[in-house]
Amino acid sequence: MSAVLTHPTSTILDLPESRFPLRLGVENKRIRDLFHNATRQQWDPATDIDWAAVQPEQYSEEQRRAARMYWSRRAWGEYGAISESPALQIRFCQEKCVPDMALFFTIRSQEESRHAEVCYRMAEALGGYFEEPAAAVFQGSVATHGIRKMALDPTISLEGTIAALVCAAEEIAFDVFRHLIEITVNPVARQVSKMILRDEVRHCAFGWAFLEQRMPQLTPQEREGVRQAVITMIEKVELNGYHSSWLAPDSPSSRAETEVDRITWEAGLGATTEELEMPIFLKSIAVMRQRMKDAWDIDIPKFTHYKFSQPF
Ligand SMILES: [Fe+2]
Ligand SMILES: [Fe+2]
DSSP states (O other): OOOOOSSTTOOGGGSOOOOOSOOOSOSOHHHHHHHHHHHHSOOOTTTSSOGGGGOGGGSOHHHHHHHHHHHHHHHHHHHHHHHHHHHHHHHHHHTTOOHHHHHHHHHHHHHHHHHHHHHHHHHHHTTOOOSSOSSGGGHHHHHOOOHHHHHHOTTSOHHHHHIIIIIIIIHHHHHHHHHHHHHOOSHHHHHHHHHHHHHHHHHHHHHHHHHHHHGGGSOHHHHHHHHHHHHHIIIIIGGGTSSOGGGSOSSHHHHHHHHHHHHHHHHTSSOOOHHHHHHHHHHHHHHHHHHHHHHHOOOOOOOOOTTSSSOO
């Protein structure tokens, strides 16, 4: 799959590109269907959200400020996807993956940019978007996803990258979005999460459809690479607070972010709390582990984290 490298820092951009013969027929029907669904499900953050219903004046200054920080952080998270999606696209072309993937990902990139915009607009509607975290140390938790680098590194398999990014991380995010829709009171905050979830359903389905086709073709060693990539994503990214601030290493700045979430949740403007999210997170991990066992016959071990009294 990957060419022999002459320099350890080489990326796939250093490899020659050969595009032809260019296949554009359907080679993964499920992914092609997702692409067509996506083109039919486009929406516009500027006009499809009832922004007037935010009614920021009904909240206290403190609540508005917390919610602005929360929605700004959501925008930064979505931006992470914007920065990784094109790198994966280059990888699909470089590896001559089934064409359905590259077609789907053009829309996927658009959808992630729409998510970033809608979160930005929500922060603006509440009084103003923040361009960066209050504390620089927290950037390590919200900015480290590592996918862009993995996507361009020919020594890391694409199957492992997609399994980690989509079947693990995006699935966990999906469960949290669904939970947020259930608990968020402000109709606009709820609508924003709903619209994002509508797109994320397809993003998740893409990962499973890709791996369903690829897993049977992998060697035992490559399958182990997939397993390790998933474990690394959970341990180094998710359990480091990428999606949930209460999972970040304990520090004054992560405590401040958790407090932002609590105030935002109390106001009904989005966000959740450690107590509410913990069972959702545990269930996500359990469901993911079982699904990977059933679909790919790989065993994801139990994880540990200082917030949990026992391995999960
Ligand atoms: Fe997204
Ligand atoms: Fe996504």
